[in-house]
Structure formats: structure tokens, C-alpha cells
Amino acid sequence: MPGTGNLPCVRISPAGSAIAATLLSILTACGSSDSTVAITPDASHTGPVSSSAAPVEAQPATPEPATPEPDPCPTNLAAPAIARAVSELPRDPRSGQAWNPEPIAGNYNECAQLSAVVVRANTNAANPNTRAVLFHQGKFVSSGAPDTFGFNGIDEAQSTGDTVALTYSSGIPGLSSVVKFRWNGSGVELVANTP
Template sequence: MPDVSGAPKSSAVIAALAVAVLAGCGSGDSTVAKTPENTSPAPAPSQAPPAAPPGPSGPAPVDECAVNLTAPVIAKAVSELPRDPRSGQPWSPEPLAGNYSTCSDISAVIVKANTNAENPSTRAVLFHRGEFIAQSVPDTYGFSGIDLTQSNGDTVALRNASGIPGVSGTVKFHWNGTGVEIVGNTRG
């Protein structure tokens, strides 16, 4: 028969071990409290995958000879013009009309005086192969548009409007190889 006197000793050891284990699991010793915080840097945000190379239906190449009324050279040229003689105001750099092209011997834009007047002055600004023609340009005041049907690479047809009903016309400016000359004037 086993020794009965050892039984209380074993029970006391087991009870002491149980108390020690339970004491080690206090509220501050939970698994969450013992898990270290993440100290590594946050992952970089994912970037969009690189664009696929253009296929047969990719973007069309830019036509360098296309009409471009937002070319910076237009605003620069307009800023160099003398002020409108009628209002004393500078000219607005935003064209009302035009066929500006770096490939044409002559092209033009129509600008208006930067005023709130009901009928602001207008004028044409002429270009040769995209460069502002500042010297030796005939009078270009009073033009309201461009007649594209009468214009080509070396001639630009500007429509004028006098403000008088029925009195208007077209004036053609031609690049002669060294400068601009008037080659035609028609009344409409």
C-alpha cells in the first residue's frame, strides 16, 4: 500500500505549482500585451502597373504642322504689339480665330483689344513658319476672321468687317519669299 503520509506533500506541491502558474498569467501578461509593436516602416503604396506599350491602336503621332492656337509664341508675339490705338489697351493673347502653323510660309491669328468695350478693336498677327513677323507688315487692324477656303501655305485670306452692314471683304496677304505683300482685296 502506498505511503499515505506522502499524499498531503504531493497535494501541497501541486497546489503551490498551480498558484505559481496562475500568478504568472495576470491581466498585464496577456498574449496581446506581450506581442511587440510593429516598428518596421509601412509598406510603400502600390503603384499602378506600367502602361502597356502602345499597340496598333495606340496614340496617333502629333502633327507638327497642325493649326495650334495655344502655341506660346502667339502670346509672346501679342505681348510685343503696340497697344490698341483706339482704347489704349494691350491685346488679348487668346486668339479669336487663326490658322497658326509652324509649317506655313504665312499664317495668322486674330486678336482683340483687352477691353470690355462692346465692339473691341481687332487685328491680325502674322507669322512666317511659326515666327512672328514684326517688321514690314502691312496694316492688319480691323480683321475679324480667316477665310480658310482662300488660304494656303503661302497666302492667308483675312476677313474684315467694318461694322457697317453689307460692307465687308477679304484681304489676301502673301509671303513672297522675303516678306509679306497684299495680293488681293475683295468686297463682299
């Protein structure tokens, strides 16, 4: 077929011309935003169409929870400063043995004004002596501290950054106590003794 470009040349009869003009007027009557889908009802929908449907709002994306920054000074009962301090302690007066450097309790923290660990005598006795070892900003308080023999735990709820609440519990109801020690700016002082 002769034609120009890539399009074939089509001859339209006068009757076909009328049909083409009608189709053209129908197509141009529909705006560019109209579509067959918009004006054709959904075949699967059997109920009446409601024009009062509430618009669906996009839900905001839930942000990922931020990972907390690691505590620069967490409790560290495996700190080398603990073993060094325990090695400097005089021997247990009852057994004559050195102290076991592995704490049975503690809140050692190199940033705290006052923290402590509780150690026991390095003996196989049924009830070895125990004592608390006190630290100021991670450094062993070797002198000037009150006696800390006999304590076997730490009350975390009553301890703060500058106060350590040492506990003694015999296992017998009514025979336990809490003694608080506080860093006063230059040394350790006894604050309170509660049953």
C-alpha cells in the same frame, strides 16, 4: 481468353467467315475519301439535289483602316509663340489697352510660310479693336507687314500655305471683304482685296 497483345482472340465460324468476307469487300470498295455523310442524303433536305450549285467563294478580309499619321504642324492657337508676339505689339491706339493674347480666329502653323491669328484689344468695350498678327514659319513678322487692323476673321477656303485671307465682316450684308496677304520669299505683301 488467350490471345497475343491486347487484342482478344475471336473464333469465327465458317458462316461468320463468309459474312466477314462480304463486309470486308464492301468496306474496301469504298475509297478512303468516301464517307457515310457524302453518300447519305440530308434528312432535312426535301427538294431535289442540284449539282449546278455555284461554289461559295471566301470573301477577303477587310483590312483595318490605317490610322493617319498625326499632322506634324497642325493649327495651334494655344502656341506660346502667339502670346509672346501679342505681348510685343504696341497698345491699341483707340483704347490704350494691350491686346488679349487669346485669338478670336486664326490658322497659326509653325510650318506654314505665312499664318495668322486675330486678336482684340483687352478692353470691355462693346466693339473692341481687332488686328491680325502674322507669322512666318511660326515666327512673328514684327516689321515690314502691311496694316492688319480691323480684320476679325480668316477665310480658310482662300488661305494656303503661303497666303492668308483675312476677313472683315461688320455683320451688315454687303459690308464684308477679304484681303489676302502672301509671303513672297522675304516678306509679306498685299495680294488682293475682294468684296
